[in-house]
Amino acid sequence: MSEKVKVGRIQEINGPIVTVELAGLRNGEQVRIGEIGLVGEVIALDGPRALVQAYESTEGVRPGEPVRGLGHPLAVELGPGLLGSIFDGVQRPLATIFSQSGDSIPRGLDIPSLDRGKRWAFTPNDALELGTTIAGGSILGTVQETGAIEHRILVPPLLSGELTELAPAGEYALDDAIGRLRTPDGQTHKLFLYHRWPVRTARPYLRRDHAVEPLITGQRILDTFFPLLKGGKAAVPGPFGAGKTVVQQQVARWSNADIVIYVGCGERGNELVDVLETFPELHDPYTGRRMMERTLLVANTSNMPVVAREASIYVGVTLAEYFRDQGYDVVMLADSTSRWAEALREVAGRLGEMPVEEGYPAYLASRLAAFYERAGRVKTLAEKTGSVSLIGAVSPPGGDFSEPVTSHTKEIIQTFWALSKELADARHYPAIDWTSSFSAHVSSAARWWAENIDPAWEAKRAEALKLLARDAELARIVNLVGPEALSSAQRWELEAAALVKEGVLQQSALDAVDTFASPQKQFLLLDLILTIYEKGADLVQIGVPVQELVGLPLLARARRLKQVYGSEQITDLQAFMDEIRAEFDRIRLEYAKFQEHAAT
Amino acid sequence: MSAKEYRTAASAQGGLLTVRGAHGIAFGDRVQIRDHRNRQRNGQVIRAGVDEVLVQVFEGTEDIDLESTWVRFLDQPLEMALSPEILGRIFNGLGEPKDGRPPIVSSLRRSVSAGAINPAARTYPREFIQTGVSTIDGLNSLVRGQKLPIFSASGLPHNRLAAQIVRQAKLVDEESHFSIVFAAMGVSYSDAQFFQEEFASSGVLGNVTMFVNLADDPPVERLALPRVALTAAEYLAFDLDRHVLVVMTDMTNYAEALREVATAKGDVPARKGYPGYLYSDLAEIYERSGRIKDRHGSVTLVPVVSMPSDDITHPIPDLTGYITEGQIVLSRDLHARGIYPPVHISPSLSRLMKDGVGKDFTREDHPRVAAQLYALYARALETRNLASIIGADELSERDRRYLTFADEFDRRFVGQGEDEDRSIVETLNVAWELLSMFPKDALTRVSETDIAKYYHGGGA
Incomplete structure (x- = not known):
């Protein structure tokens, strides 16, 4: 660095917060703390004193030891060598550190990111x-x-x-x-x-463009029901055990982005290892190349220092913007933004700042909004089109969506994939609750589906959601007065809703065939099941007993279609449509004969 | 630097001692305190200033006076002496002998606050551990290196279940048994006694290291105990190549001790008075389990968390669930119906099961059988609910079958003897007996091959 290195002394150590006496520091400036040289960042100035947050454990550090100001803010190195790597929350290369230093991460390392x-x-x-x-x-x-x-x-x-x-x-x-x-x-x-860029400053671009194309994730409940556009922002809130991580990993695996950046922010070490071990084996369904070639991991696991957790999502989004500036579509997944907010709270608490809601500082909402604002589809400085889509997991305490992080996030994002404990308990995966999820992108997505897949997409989607809403209504009645109170038509509606849930919404991440569904397959499955519903409803209307329809082997087969036919077996799925028609025509004919017989 | 001794305590309150005039004291260092009666206490520096140091006293600050208290800064972190001799021993929360035998003599001493394991150094846990308990093995399998807590509540048999797991846990294809590290925080004398007798009667005592802090021992010591215990576990696993099963009970007592000290320090409370860093603090403990590349041993962690007022959304179980790889949830309702172990499968989960079961690990149908049982049981519970409103007589024949299934499932699959060590094949066989109560068409989660091979019901 060209600037002169400033040296001062440590005054006090209070966990990750260190008070230092060193004039001339800037807010946000990087410092090296103590003899051991821990990495830290200035967070407040008060006369000749500065408050510094350390990205590493301060154990063993003493008052009186030196502190050096480095003259620049936290920045990342941007250049070849990023892809396929795993970095910590301040972009230190974890694989290199492992080969040099063994199982745990030594403190005070000075090692280039690339x-x-x-x-x-x-x-x-x-x-x-x-x-x-x-x-x-x-x-x-x-x-x-x-x-x-x-x-x-x-x-x-x-x-x-x-x-x-x-x-x-x-x-x-x-x-x-x-x-x-x-x-x-x-x-x-x-x-x-390569060049360096400070992580807390958004990278410049020429102009913002409207997002137009959906991010295809291969997950039916996401693509068909609650679409996200490339350049959009989404949140995945859910209590523990509802499947946030699996949803995020599925998006990381199967989305049609060019680059995937996965930020494990205060989450489990083993989950990152899962990605590290499985992605090199998996193939990207769009390019056929190994999944790891387009993936980059930023890891601050829950036991790593909390201050680096706060930095990790900025490191992640800066890397995302860098690839966007090269003209790529980038997806960044942050798992979980709640841990980031908690890191913010912890530091605020140690600084004695006035807490507002549940101990969070007053600037929680504005920080969240500013972070998500770094998503978008842009015309880059090099006049290329690129995008950053941000998907943040939220871990609400006790699964309560009214808590501050979830409620502020909900105000900011456009697509909300709400996970439900009840669905997860019934092992309905992905446990995304269709009644409380939403997407502001449906009409834009509909244009794409109409042009590329089928013009009926928007109507079919609406019909399925309507059926699911009816199902919830009828389930309430059944719970009050029992199933006998329902009419035949209503019982058929319940059966059809169950078909939609099992045949379309439920999707197994573990099943080799079902784990990814192309848009074409997604539409066909929905169309097939809605056809069964409509044809059946017609028959019930003319008096065919509903028990006869519910027992049809065709329904059990319809439930299994998703696992039987892969995305490339579109003609087989289309052939099933003919079977449905034939089966219902047969029943209609038999019923007509039966009635004729009864009449005579 | 030699250890420095001061008689300049300025305040003593809530387990915290302030010392003035001590210069250059390192953050996190170990402290020895001698009170007016010459009794020794232990402490740790939790805030280090130029002129004032804050010490957390593990034995508490009861009966301390400021004038005649000597404080010695040892210039070393909190450490645990390690040697193979720790097996078969009982220690307190600071790693000092509690069994009347001499302290461990070893040149190997390790700081109890290990640095975080580099994620790039981990390997993904995937070896199935057979616990002999059907609800765990069949539906929420434990794998080597996993952290899987038992969520319980007062009066439920979590200790008996934990002891049964310790007795029965083994790998299917290896005859290697686990070394056990048992960490008790704030438990009653009788609970500690129960475990000790269990270990003795099953003949594993020589393979167990116990760390015990009883309900009437100082609460601040509970903050050090899990770290000391895990330092021992890591030594056994990664130095001595053993597979270590760590049982910790009860994490709720640990979190309460943390709250006590945080409140005394004046930390800003987040939820229910617990400090904002409860999550990070618990994670520092739980994340020390796992497997490491090129190391033979492993650390598997089974903490017991009792849910205050049976509330799973209480901060302690809630934050635990966000860190651990699943949870085994005990139910008061099943317990009241006399079912042991009262594992409520719906909220129970093992996140690492997916990669540890199936063809190469247990049996090829295992993952699908588990999914099928879950789906049927979810439906059966809905039916049970409905029956409680409208009466079982009003149910259709199809629904009544679900009702019978729910009862049989609770009785035969969930329920088993405390000494009953079911192999995974036995567990899956019970599962298929239950699945065979349904017609084939109702079984949509298992494959047609599974049905051909294992189904033996009469239905079409």
Whole structure:
């Protein structure tokens, strides 16, 4: 760093909060604490004193030890080597640390986020000519980082000027200059394969565009019922055991994004290991490449220092914006934003700030809103289109959605996938409750479905939701007065709603066939089951006894269709439609004969 | 630096002691306190200032006076001495002998607050542990390296269940038994006695390390106890290559001790007076379980959490559930009906089951049988509810079958003897007997191959 290093002394250590005496620090500045050199960040200034939050355990640190100000805020390194990696909450490379230091993470490490030794094959951008003026965010060239992803090397966003040098194609390490740029004030800057960016500042773009295309996740309840657009923001709230993690992992696995960033924020270590061990084996259904080639993990597990947890989601979203700026569609999953909010609360509590709701500081809502605002579909500085979709898990205490984090989040997001304990207890997975979930994207998504799959999508979706609403209503009646009180038509409605639940809504993440459903398959399944409902309702109308329909083997088969036919077996699913028609025509005919017979 | 001794205590309240004029004292260091009667107490630095140090006294601050109290800063963190000799021993919450035998002598001493395991160093737990309890093995399987708590409440037989798990836990294909670390926090003398007799009578006592803090022992000591116990467990697992099963009871007493100290410190309370860092604090304990790459041993954690007023949404079980990999929930209703172990399967869950059961681990039909039982039981409970409103006579024949299923399930699958050690095959066989009460068509979660192989009902 060009700035002079400032050195001061520790005054007091109170858990992760350290009071230091050091004038000239800036709010947000990075510091190194004590002889051991713990990483920390300035969070408040008071005359010559500063309050610092340490990203690492302060055990063994003494008052009087030195503190060094580094002159820059928390920033991440952006360049080749990100994909397939696992970083901690302040972007330290965990796999490298494991190979260097063993099972646990030593404190005070000074280790670059990206591998300096590795050489990357760089291809310069042909369109660039020396002597022309290039703007921040322009593409200098490319590195084929993984089979699936071409890493586009960007000029740091705030730098622009005359390109005076650009390296020829060849292999370069991150510290090799690949170009030079002269700014209007006459200074020359070296350009590298990577640059740094402060995590708490959103990266600039040309302009925001409307989100238009749904993010396809292969999960029926999400895509068909509560769609999220690329560039949108969604929340997944749910009590423990309702399946938040599985929903997030399914989105990470099967969504049609180019890049997936998974931030494990205060969650279980084993869940990240699950991703680390299974993703390299899995294949992306869109490119056929290994899933890990497009995935990046940021891990602050629940036992890692709480202050780094607060930083981890900013690290994640900055990485997401960086890939967006290269023109990619990025999904970032934050599991869980509640742990982030709790980290905020813990620090606020230690600072003695006035708590408002449930101990949370007054700025909880504005911080949440500012975070989610970093989602969006944009025209990048390089005039490409890219997007960041944010999906945040929320872990409400006791499953109570009226608590501050859930209720503030609900105000901000557009898609709400509410998980229910009751559904999870009945092992209805994904346990997304159709009555309390919502999506503000349905009409935009409908345009896409109409153009790409079927114009009837919006109507079918509405019909299914209506049927489910009727089901809830009828279930209340049954609970009061028993099933005998229902008419035949109503009992058929209950049966059809059960079919929708089991045949469409329930989807097994563990079943090799069912785990992913293409939009085409999703629509067909829904269409088939609604056809059974309509055909059956017609028959009940003309007097066919409902027991006869409920016992049809066809219904048991309809429930299993999702597991029997994969997304590529569309014609088999279409053939089932003919079977449905034939079966119901047969019953109609038999019933007509029976009535004729009865009449004579 | 040599240990420094001071007689400058400035305040003593609620287990906390302030010492003035002590310079350069490290955060987290161990402290020895000698009171006016020359009795020794132990403590730890929880806030270190230039001129003032706050010490948490594990034995409490009762009967301390400020003038004649000596405080010695040991310039080392809280540590546990480790050697294979710890097996068969009983310690207090600080790792000091409680069985009248001499202290452990070893050059190996480890700080009890281990750094977080690097997620990149972990391997995913997937080896099935057979506990011999059908509701666990069949529906909420425990795997090696998992943390799976028992959510219980006062008066329920969680201790008996925990003891049964300890007695019976084994791997299906290996004859290796577990080493046990037993951590008791604020339990009654009779509960501690019960476990000790259990271990003795089943002949495992020599393979158990016990850490005991009784209900009338100082509560602050409970804050150190699980960390000390887990340091021992990690040593057994990762130094001595053993598979370690850690039973902790009762985490609610631990959390209450944490609240007590937090309140005395003046921490801002979050829910029900518990500090905002309860989640992180519990996670520091629970996340120490697991498996590590290239290490043979493992740490499997079964904490007992009693739910205050049977409330699963109370902060302690709630936050625990968010950290652990599932939970086994005991039910007062089943207990009242005389069913042992009274495991209520609906809210129970094992998150790691999916990768530890099935073809290569237990039996190929296992995951589907579990899903099928869950689905039928959920429906059966709805029917039971309905029957309680409109009467069983009003139910259709189909619904009455569900009612019978619910009763049989509770009696035969959930219920089993305290000494009954069911193999996983026996558990699955009971499951198929129950599934065979239904016609084949009603079984949509199992595959047609499963039905052909295991179904033996009369229905179509």
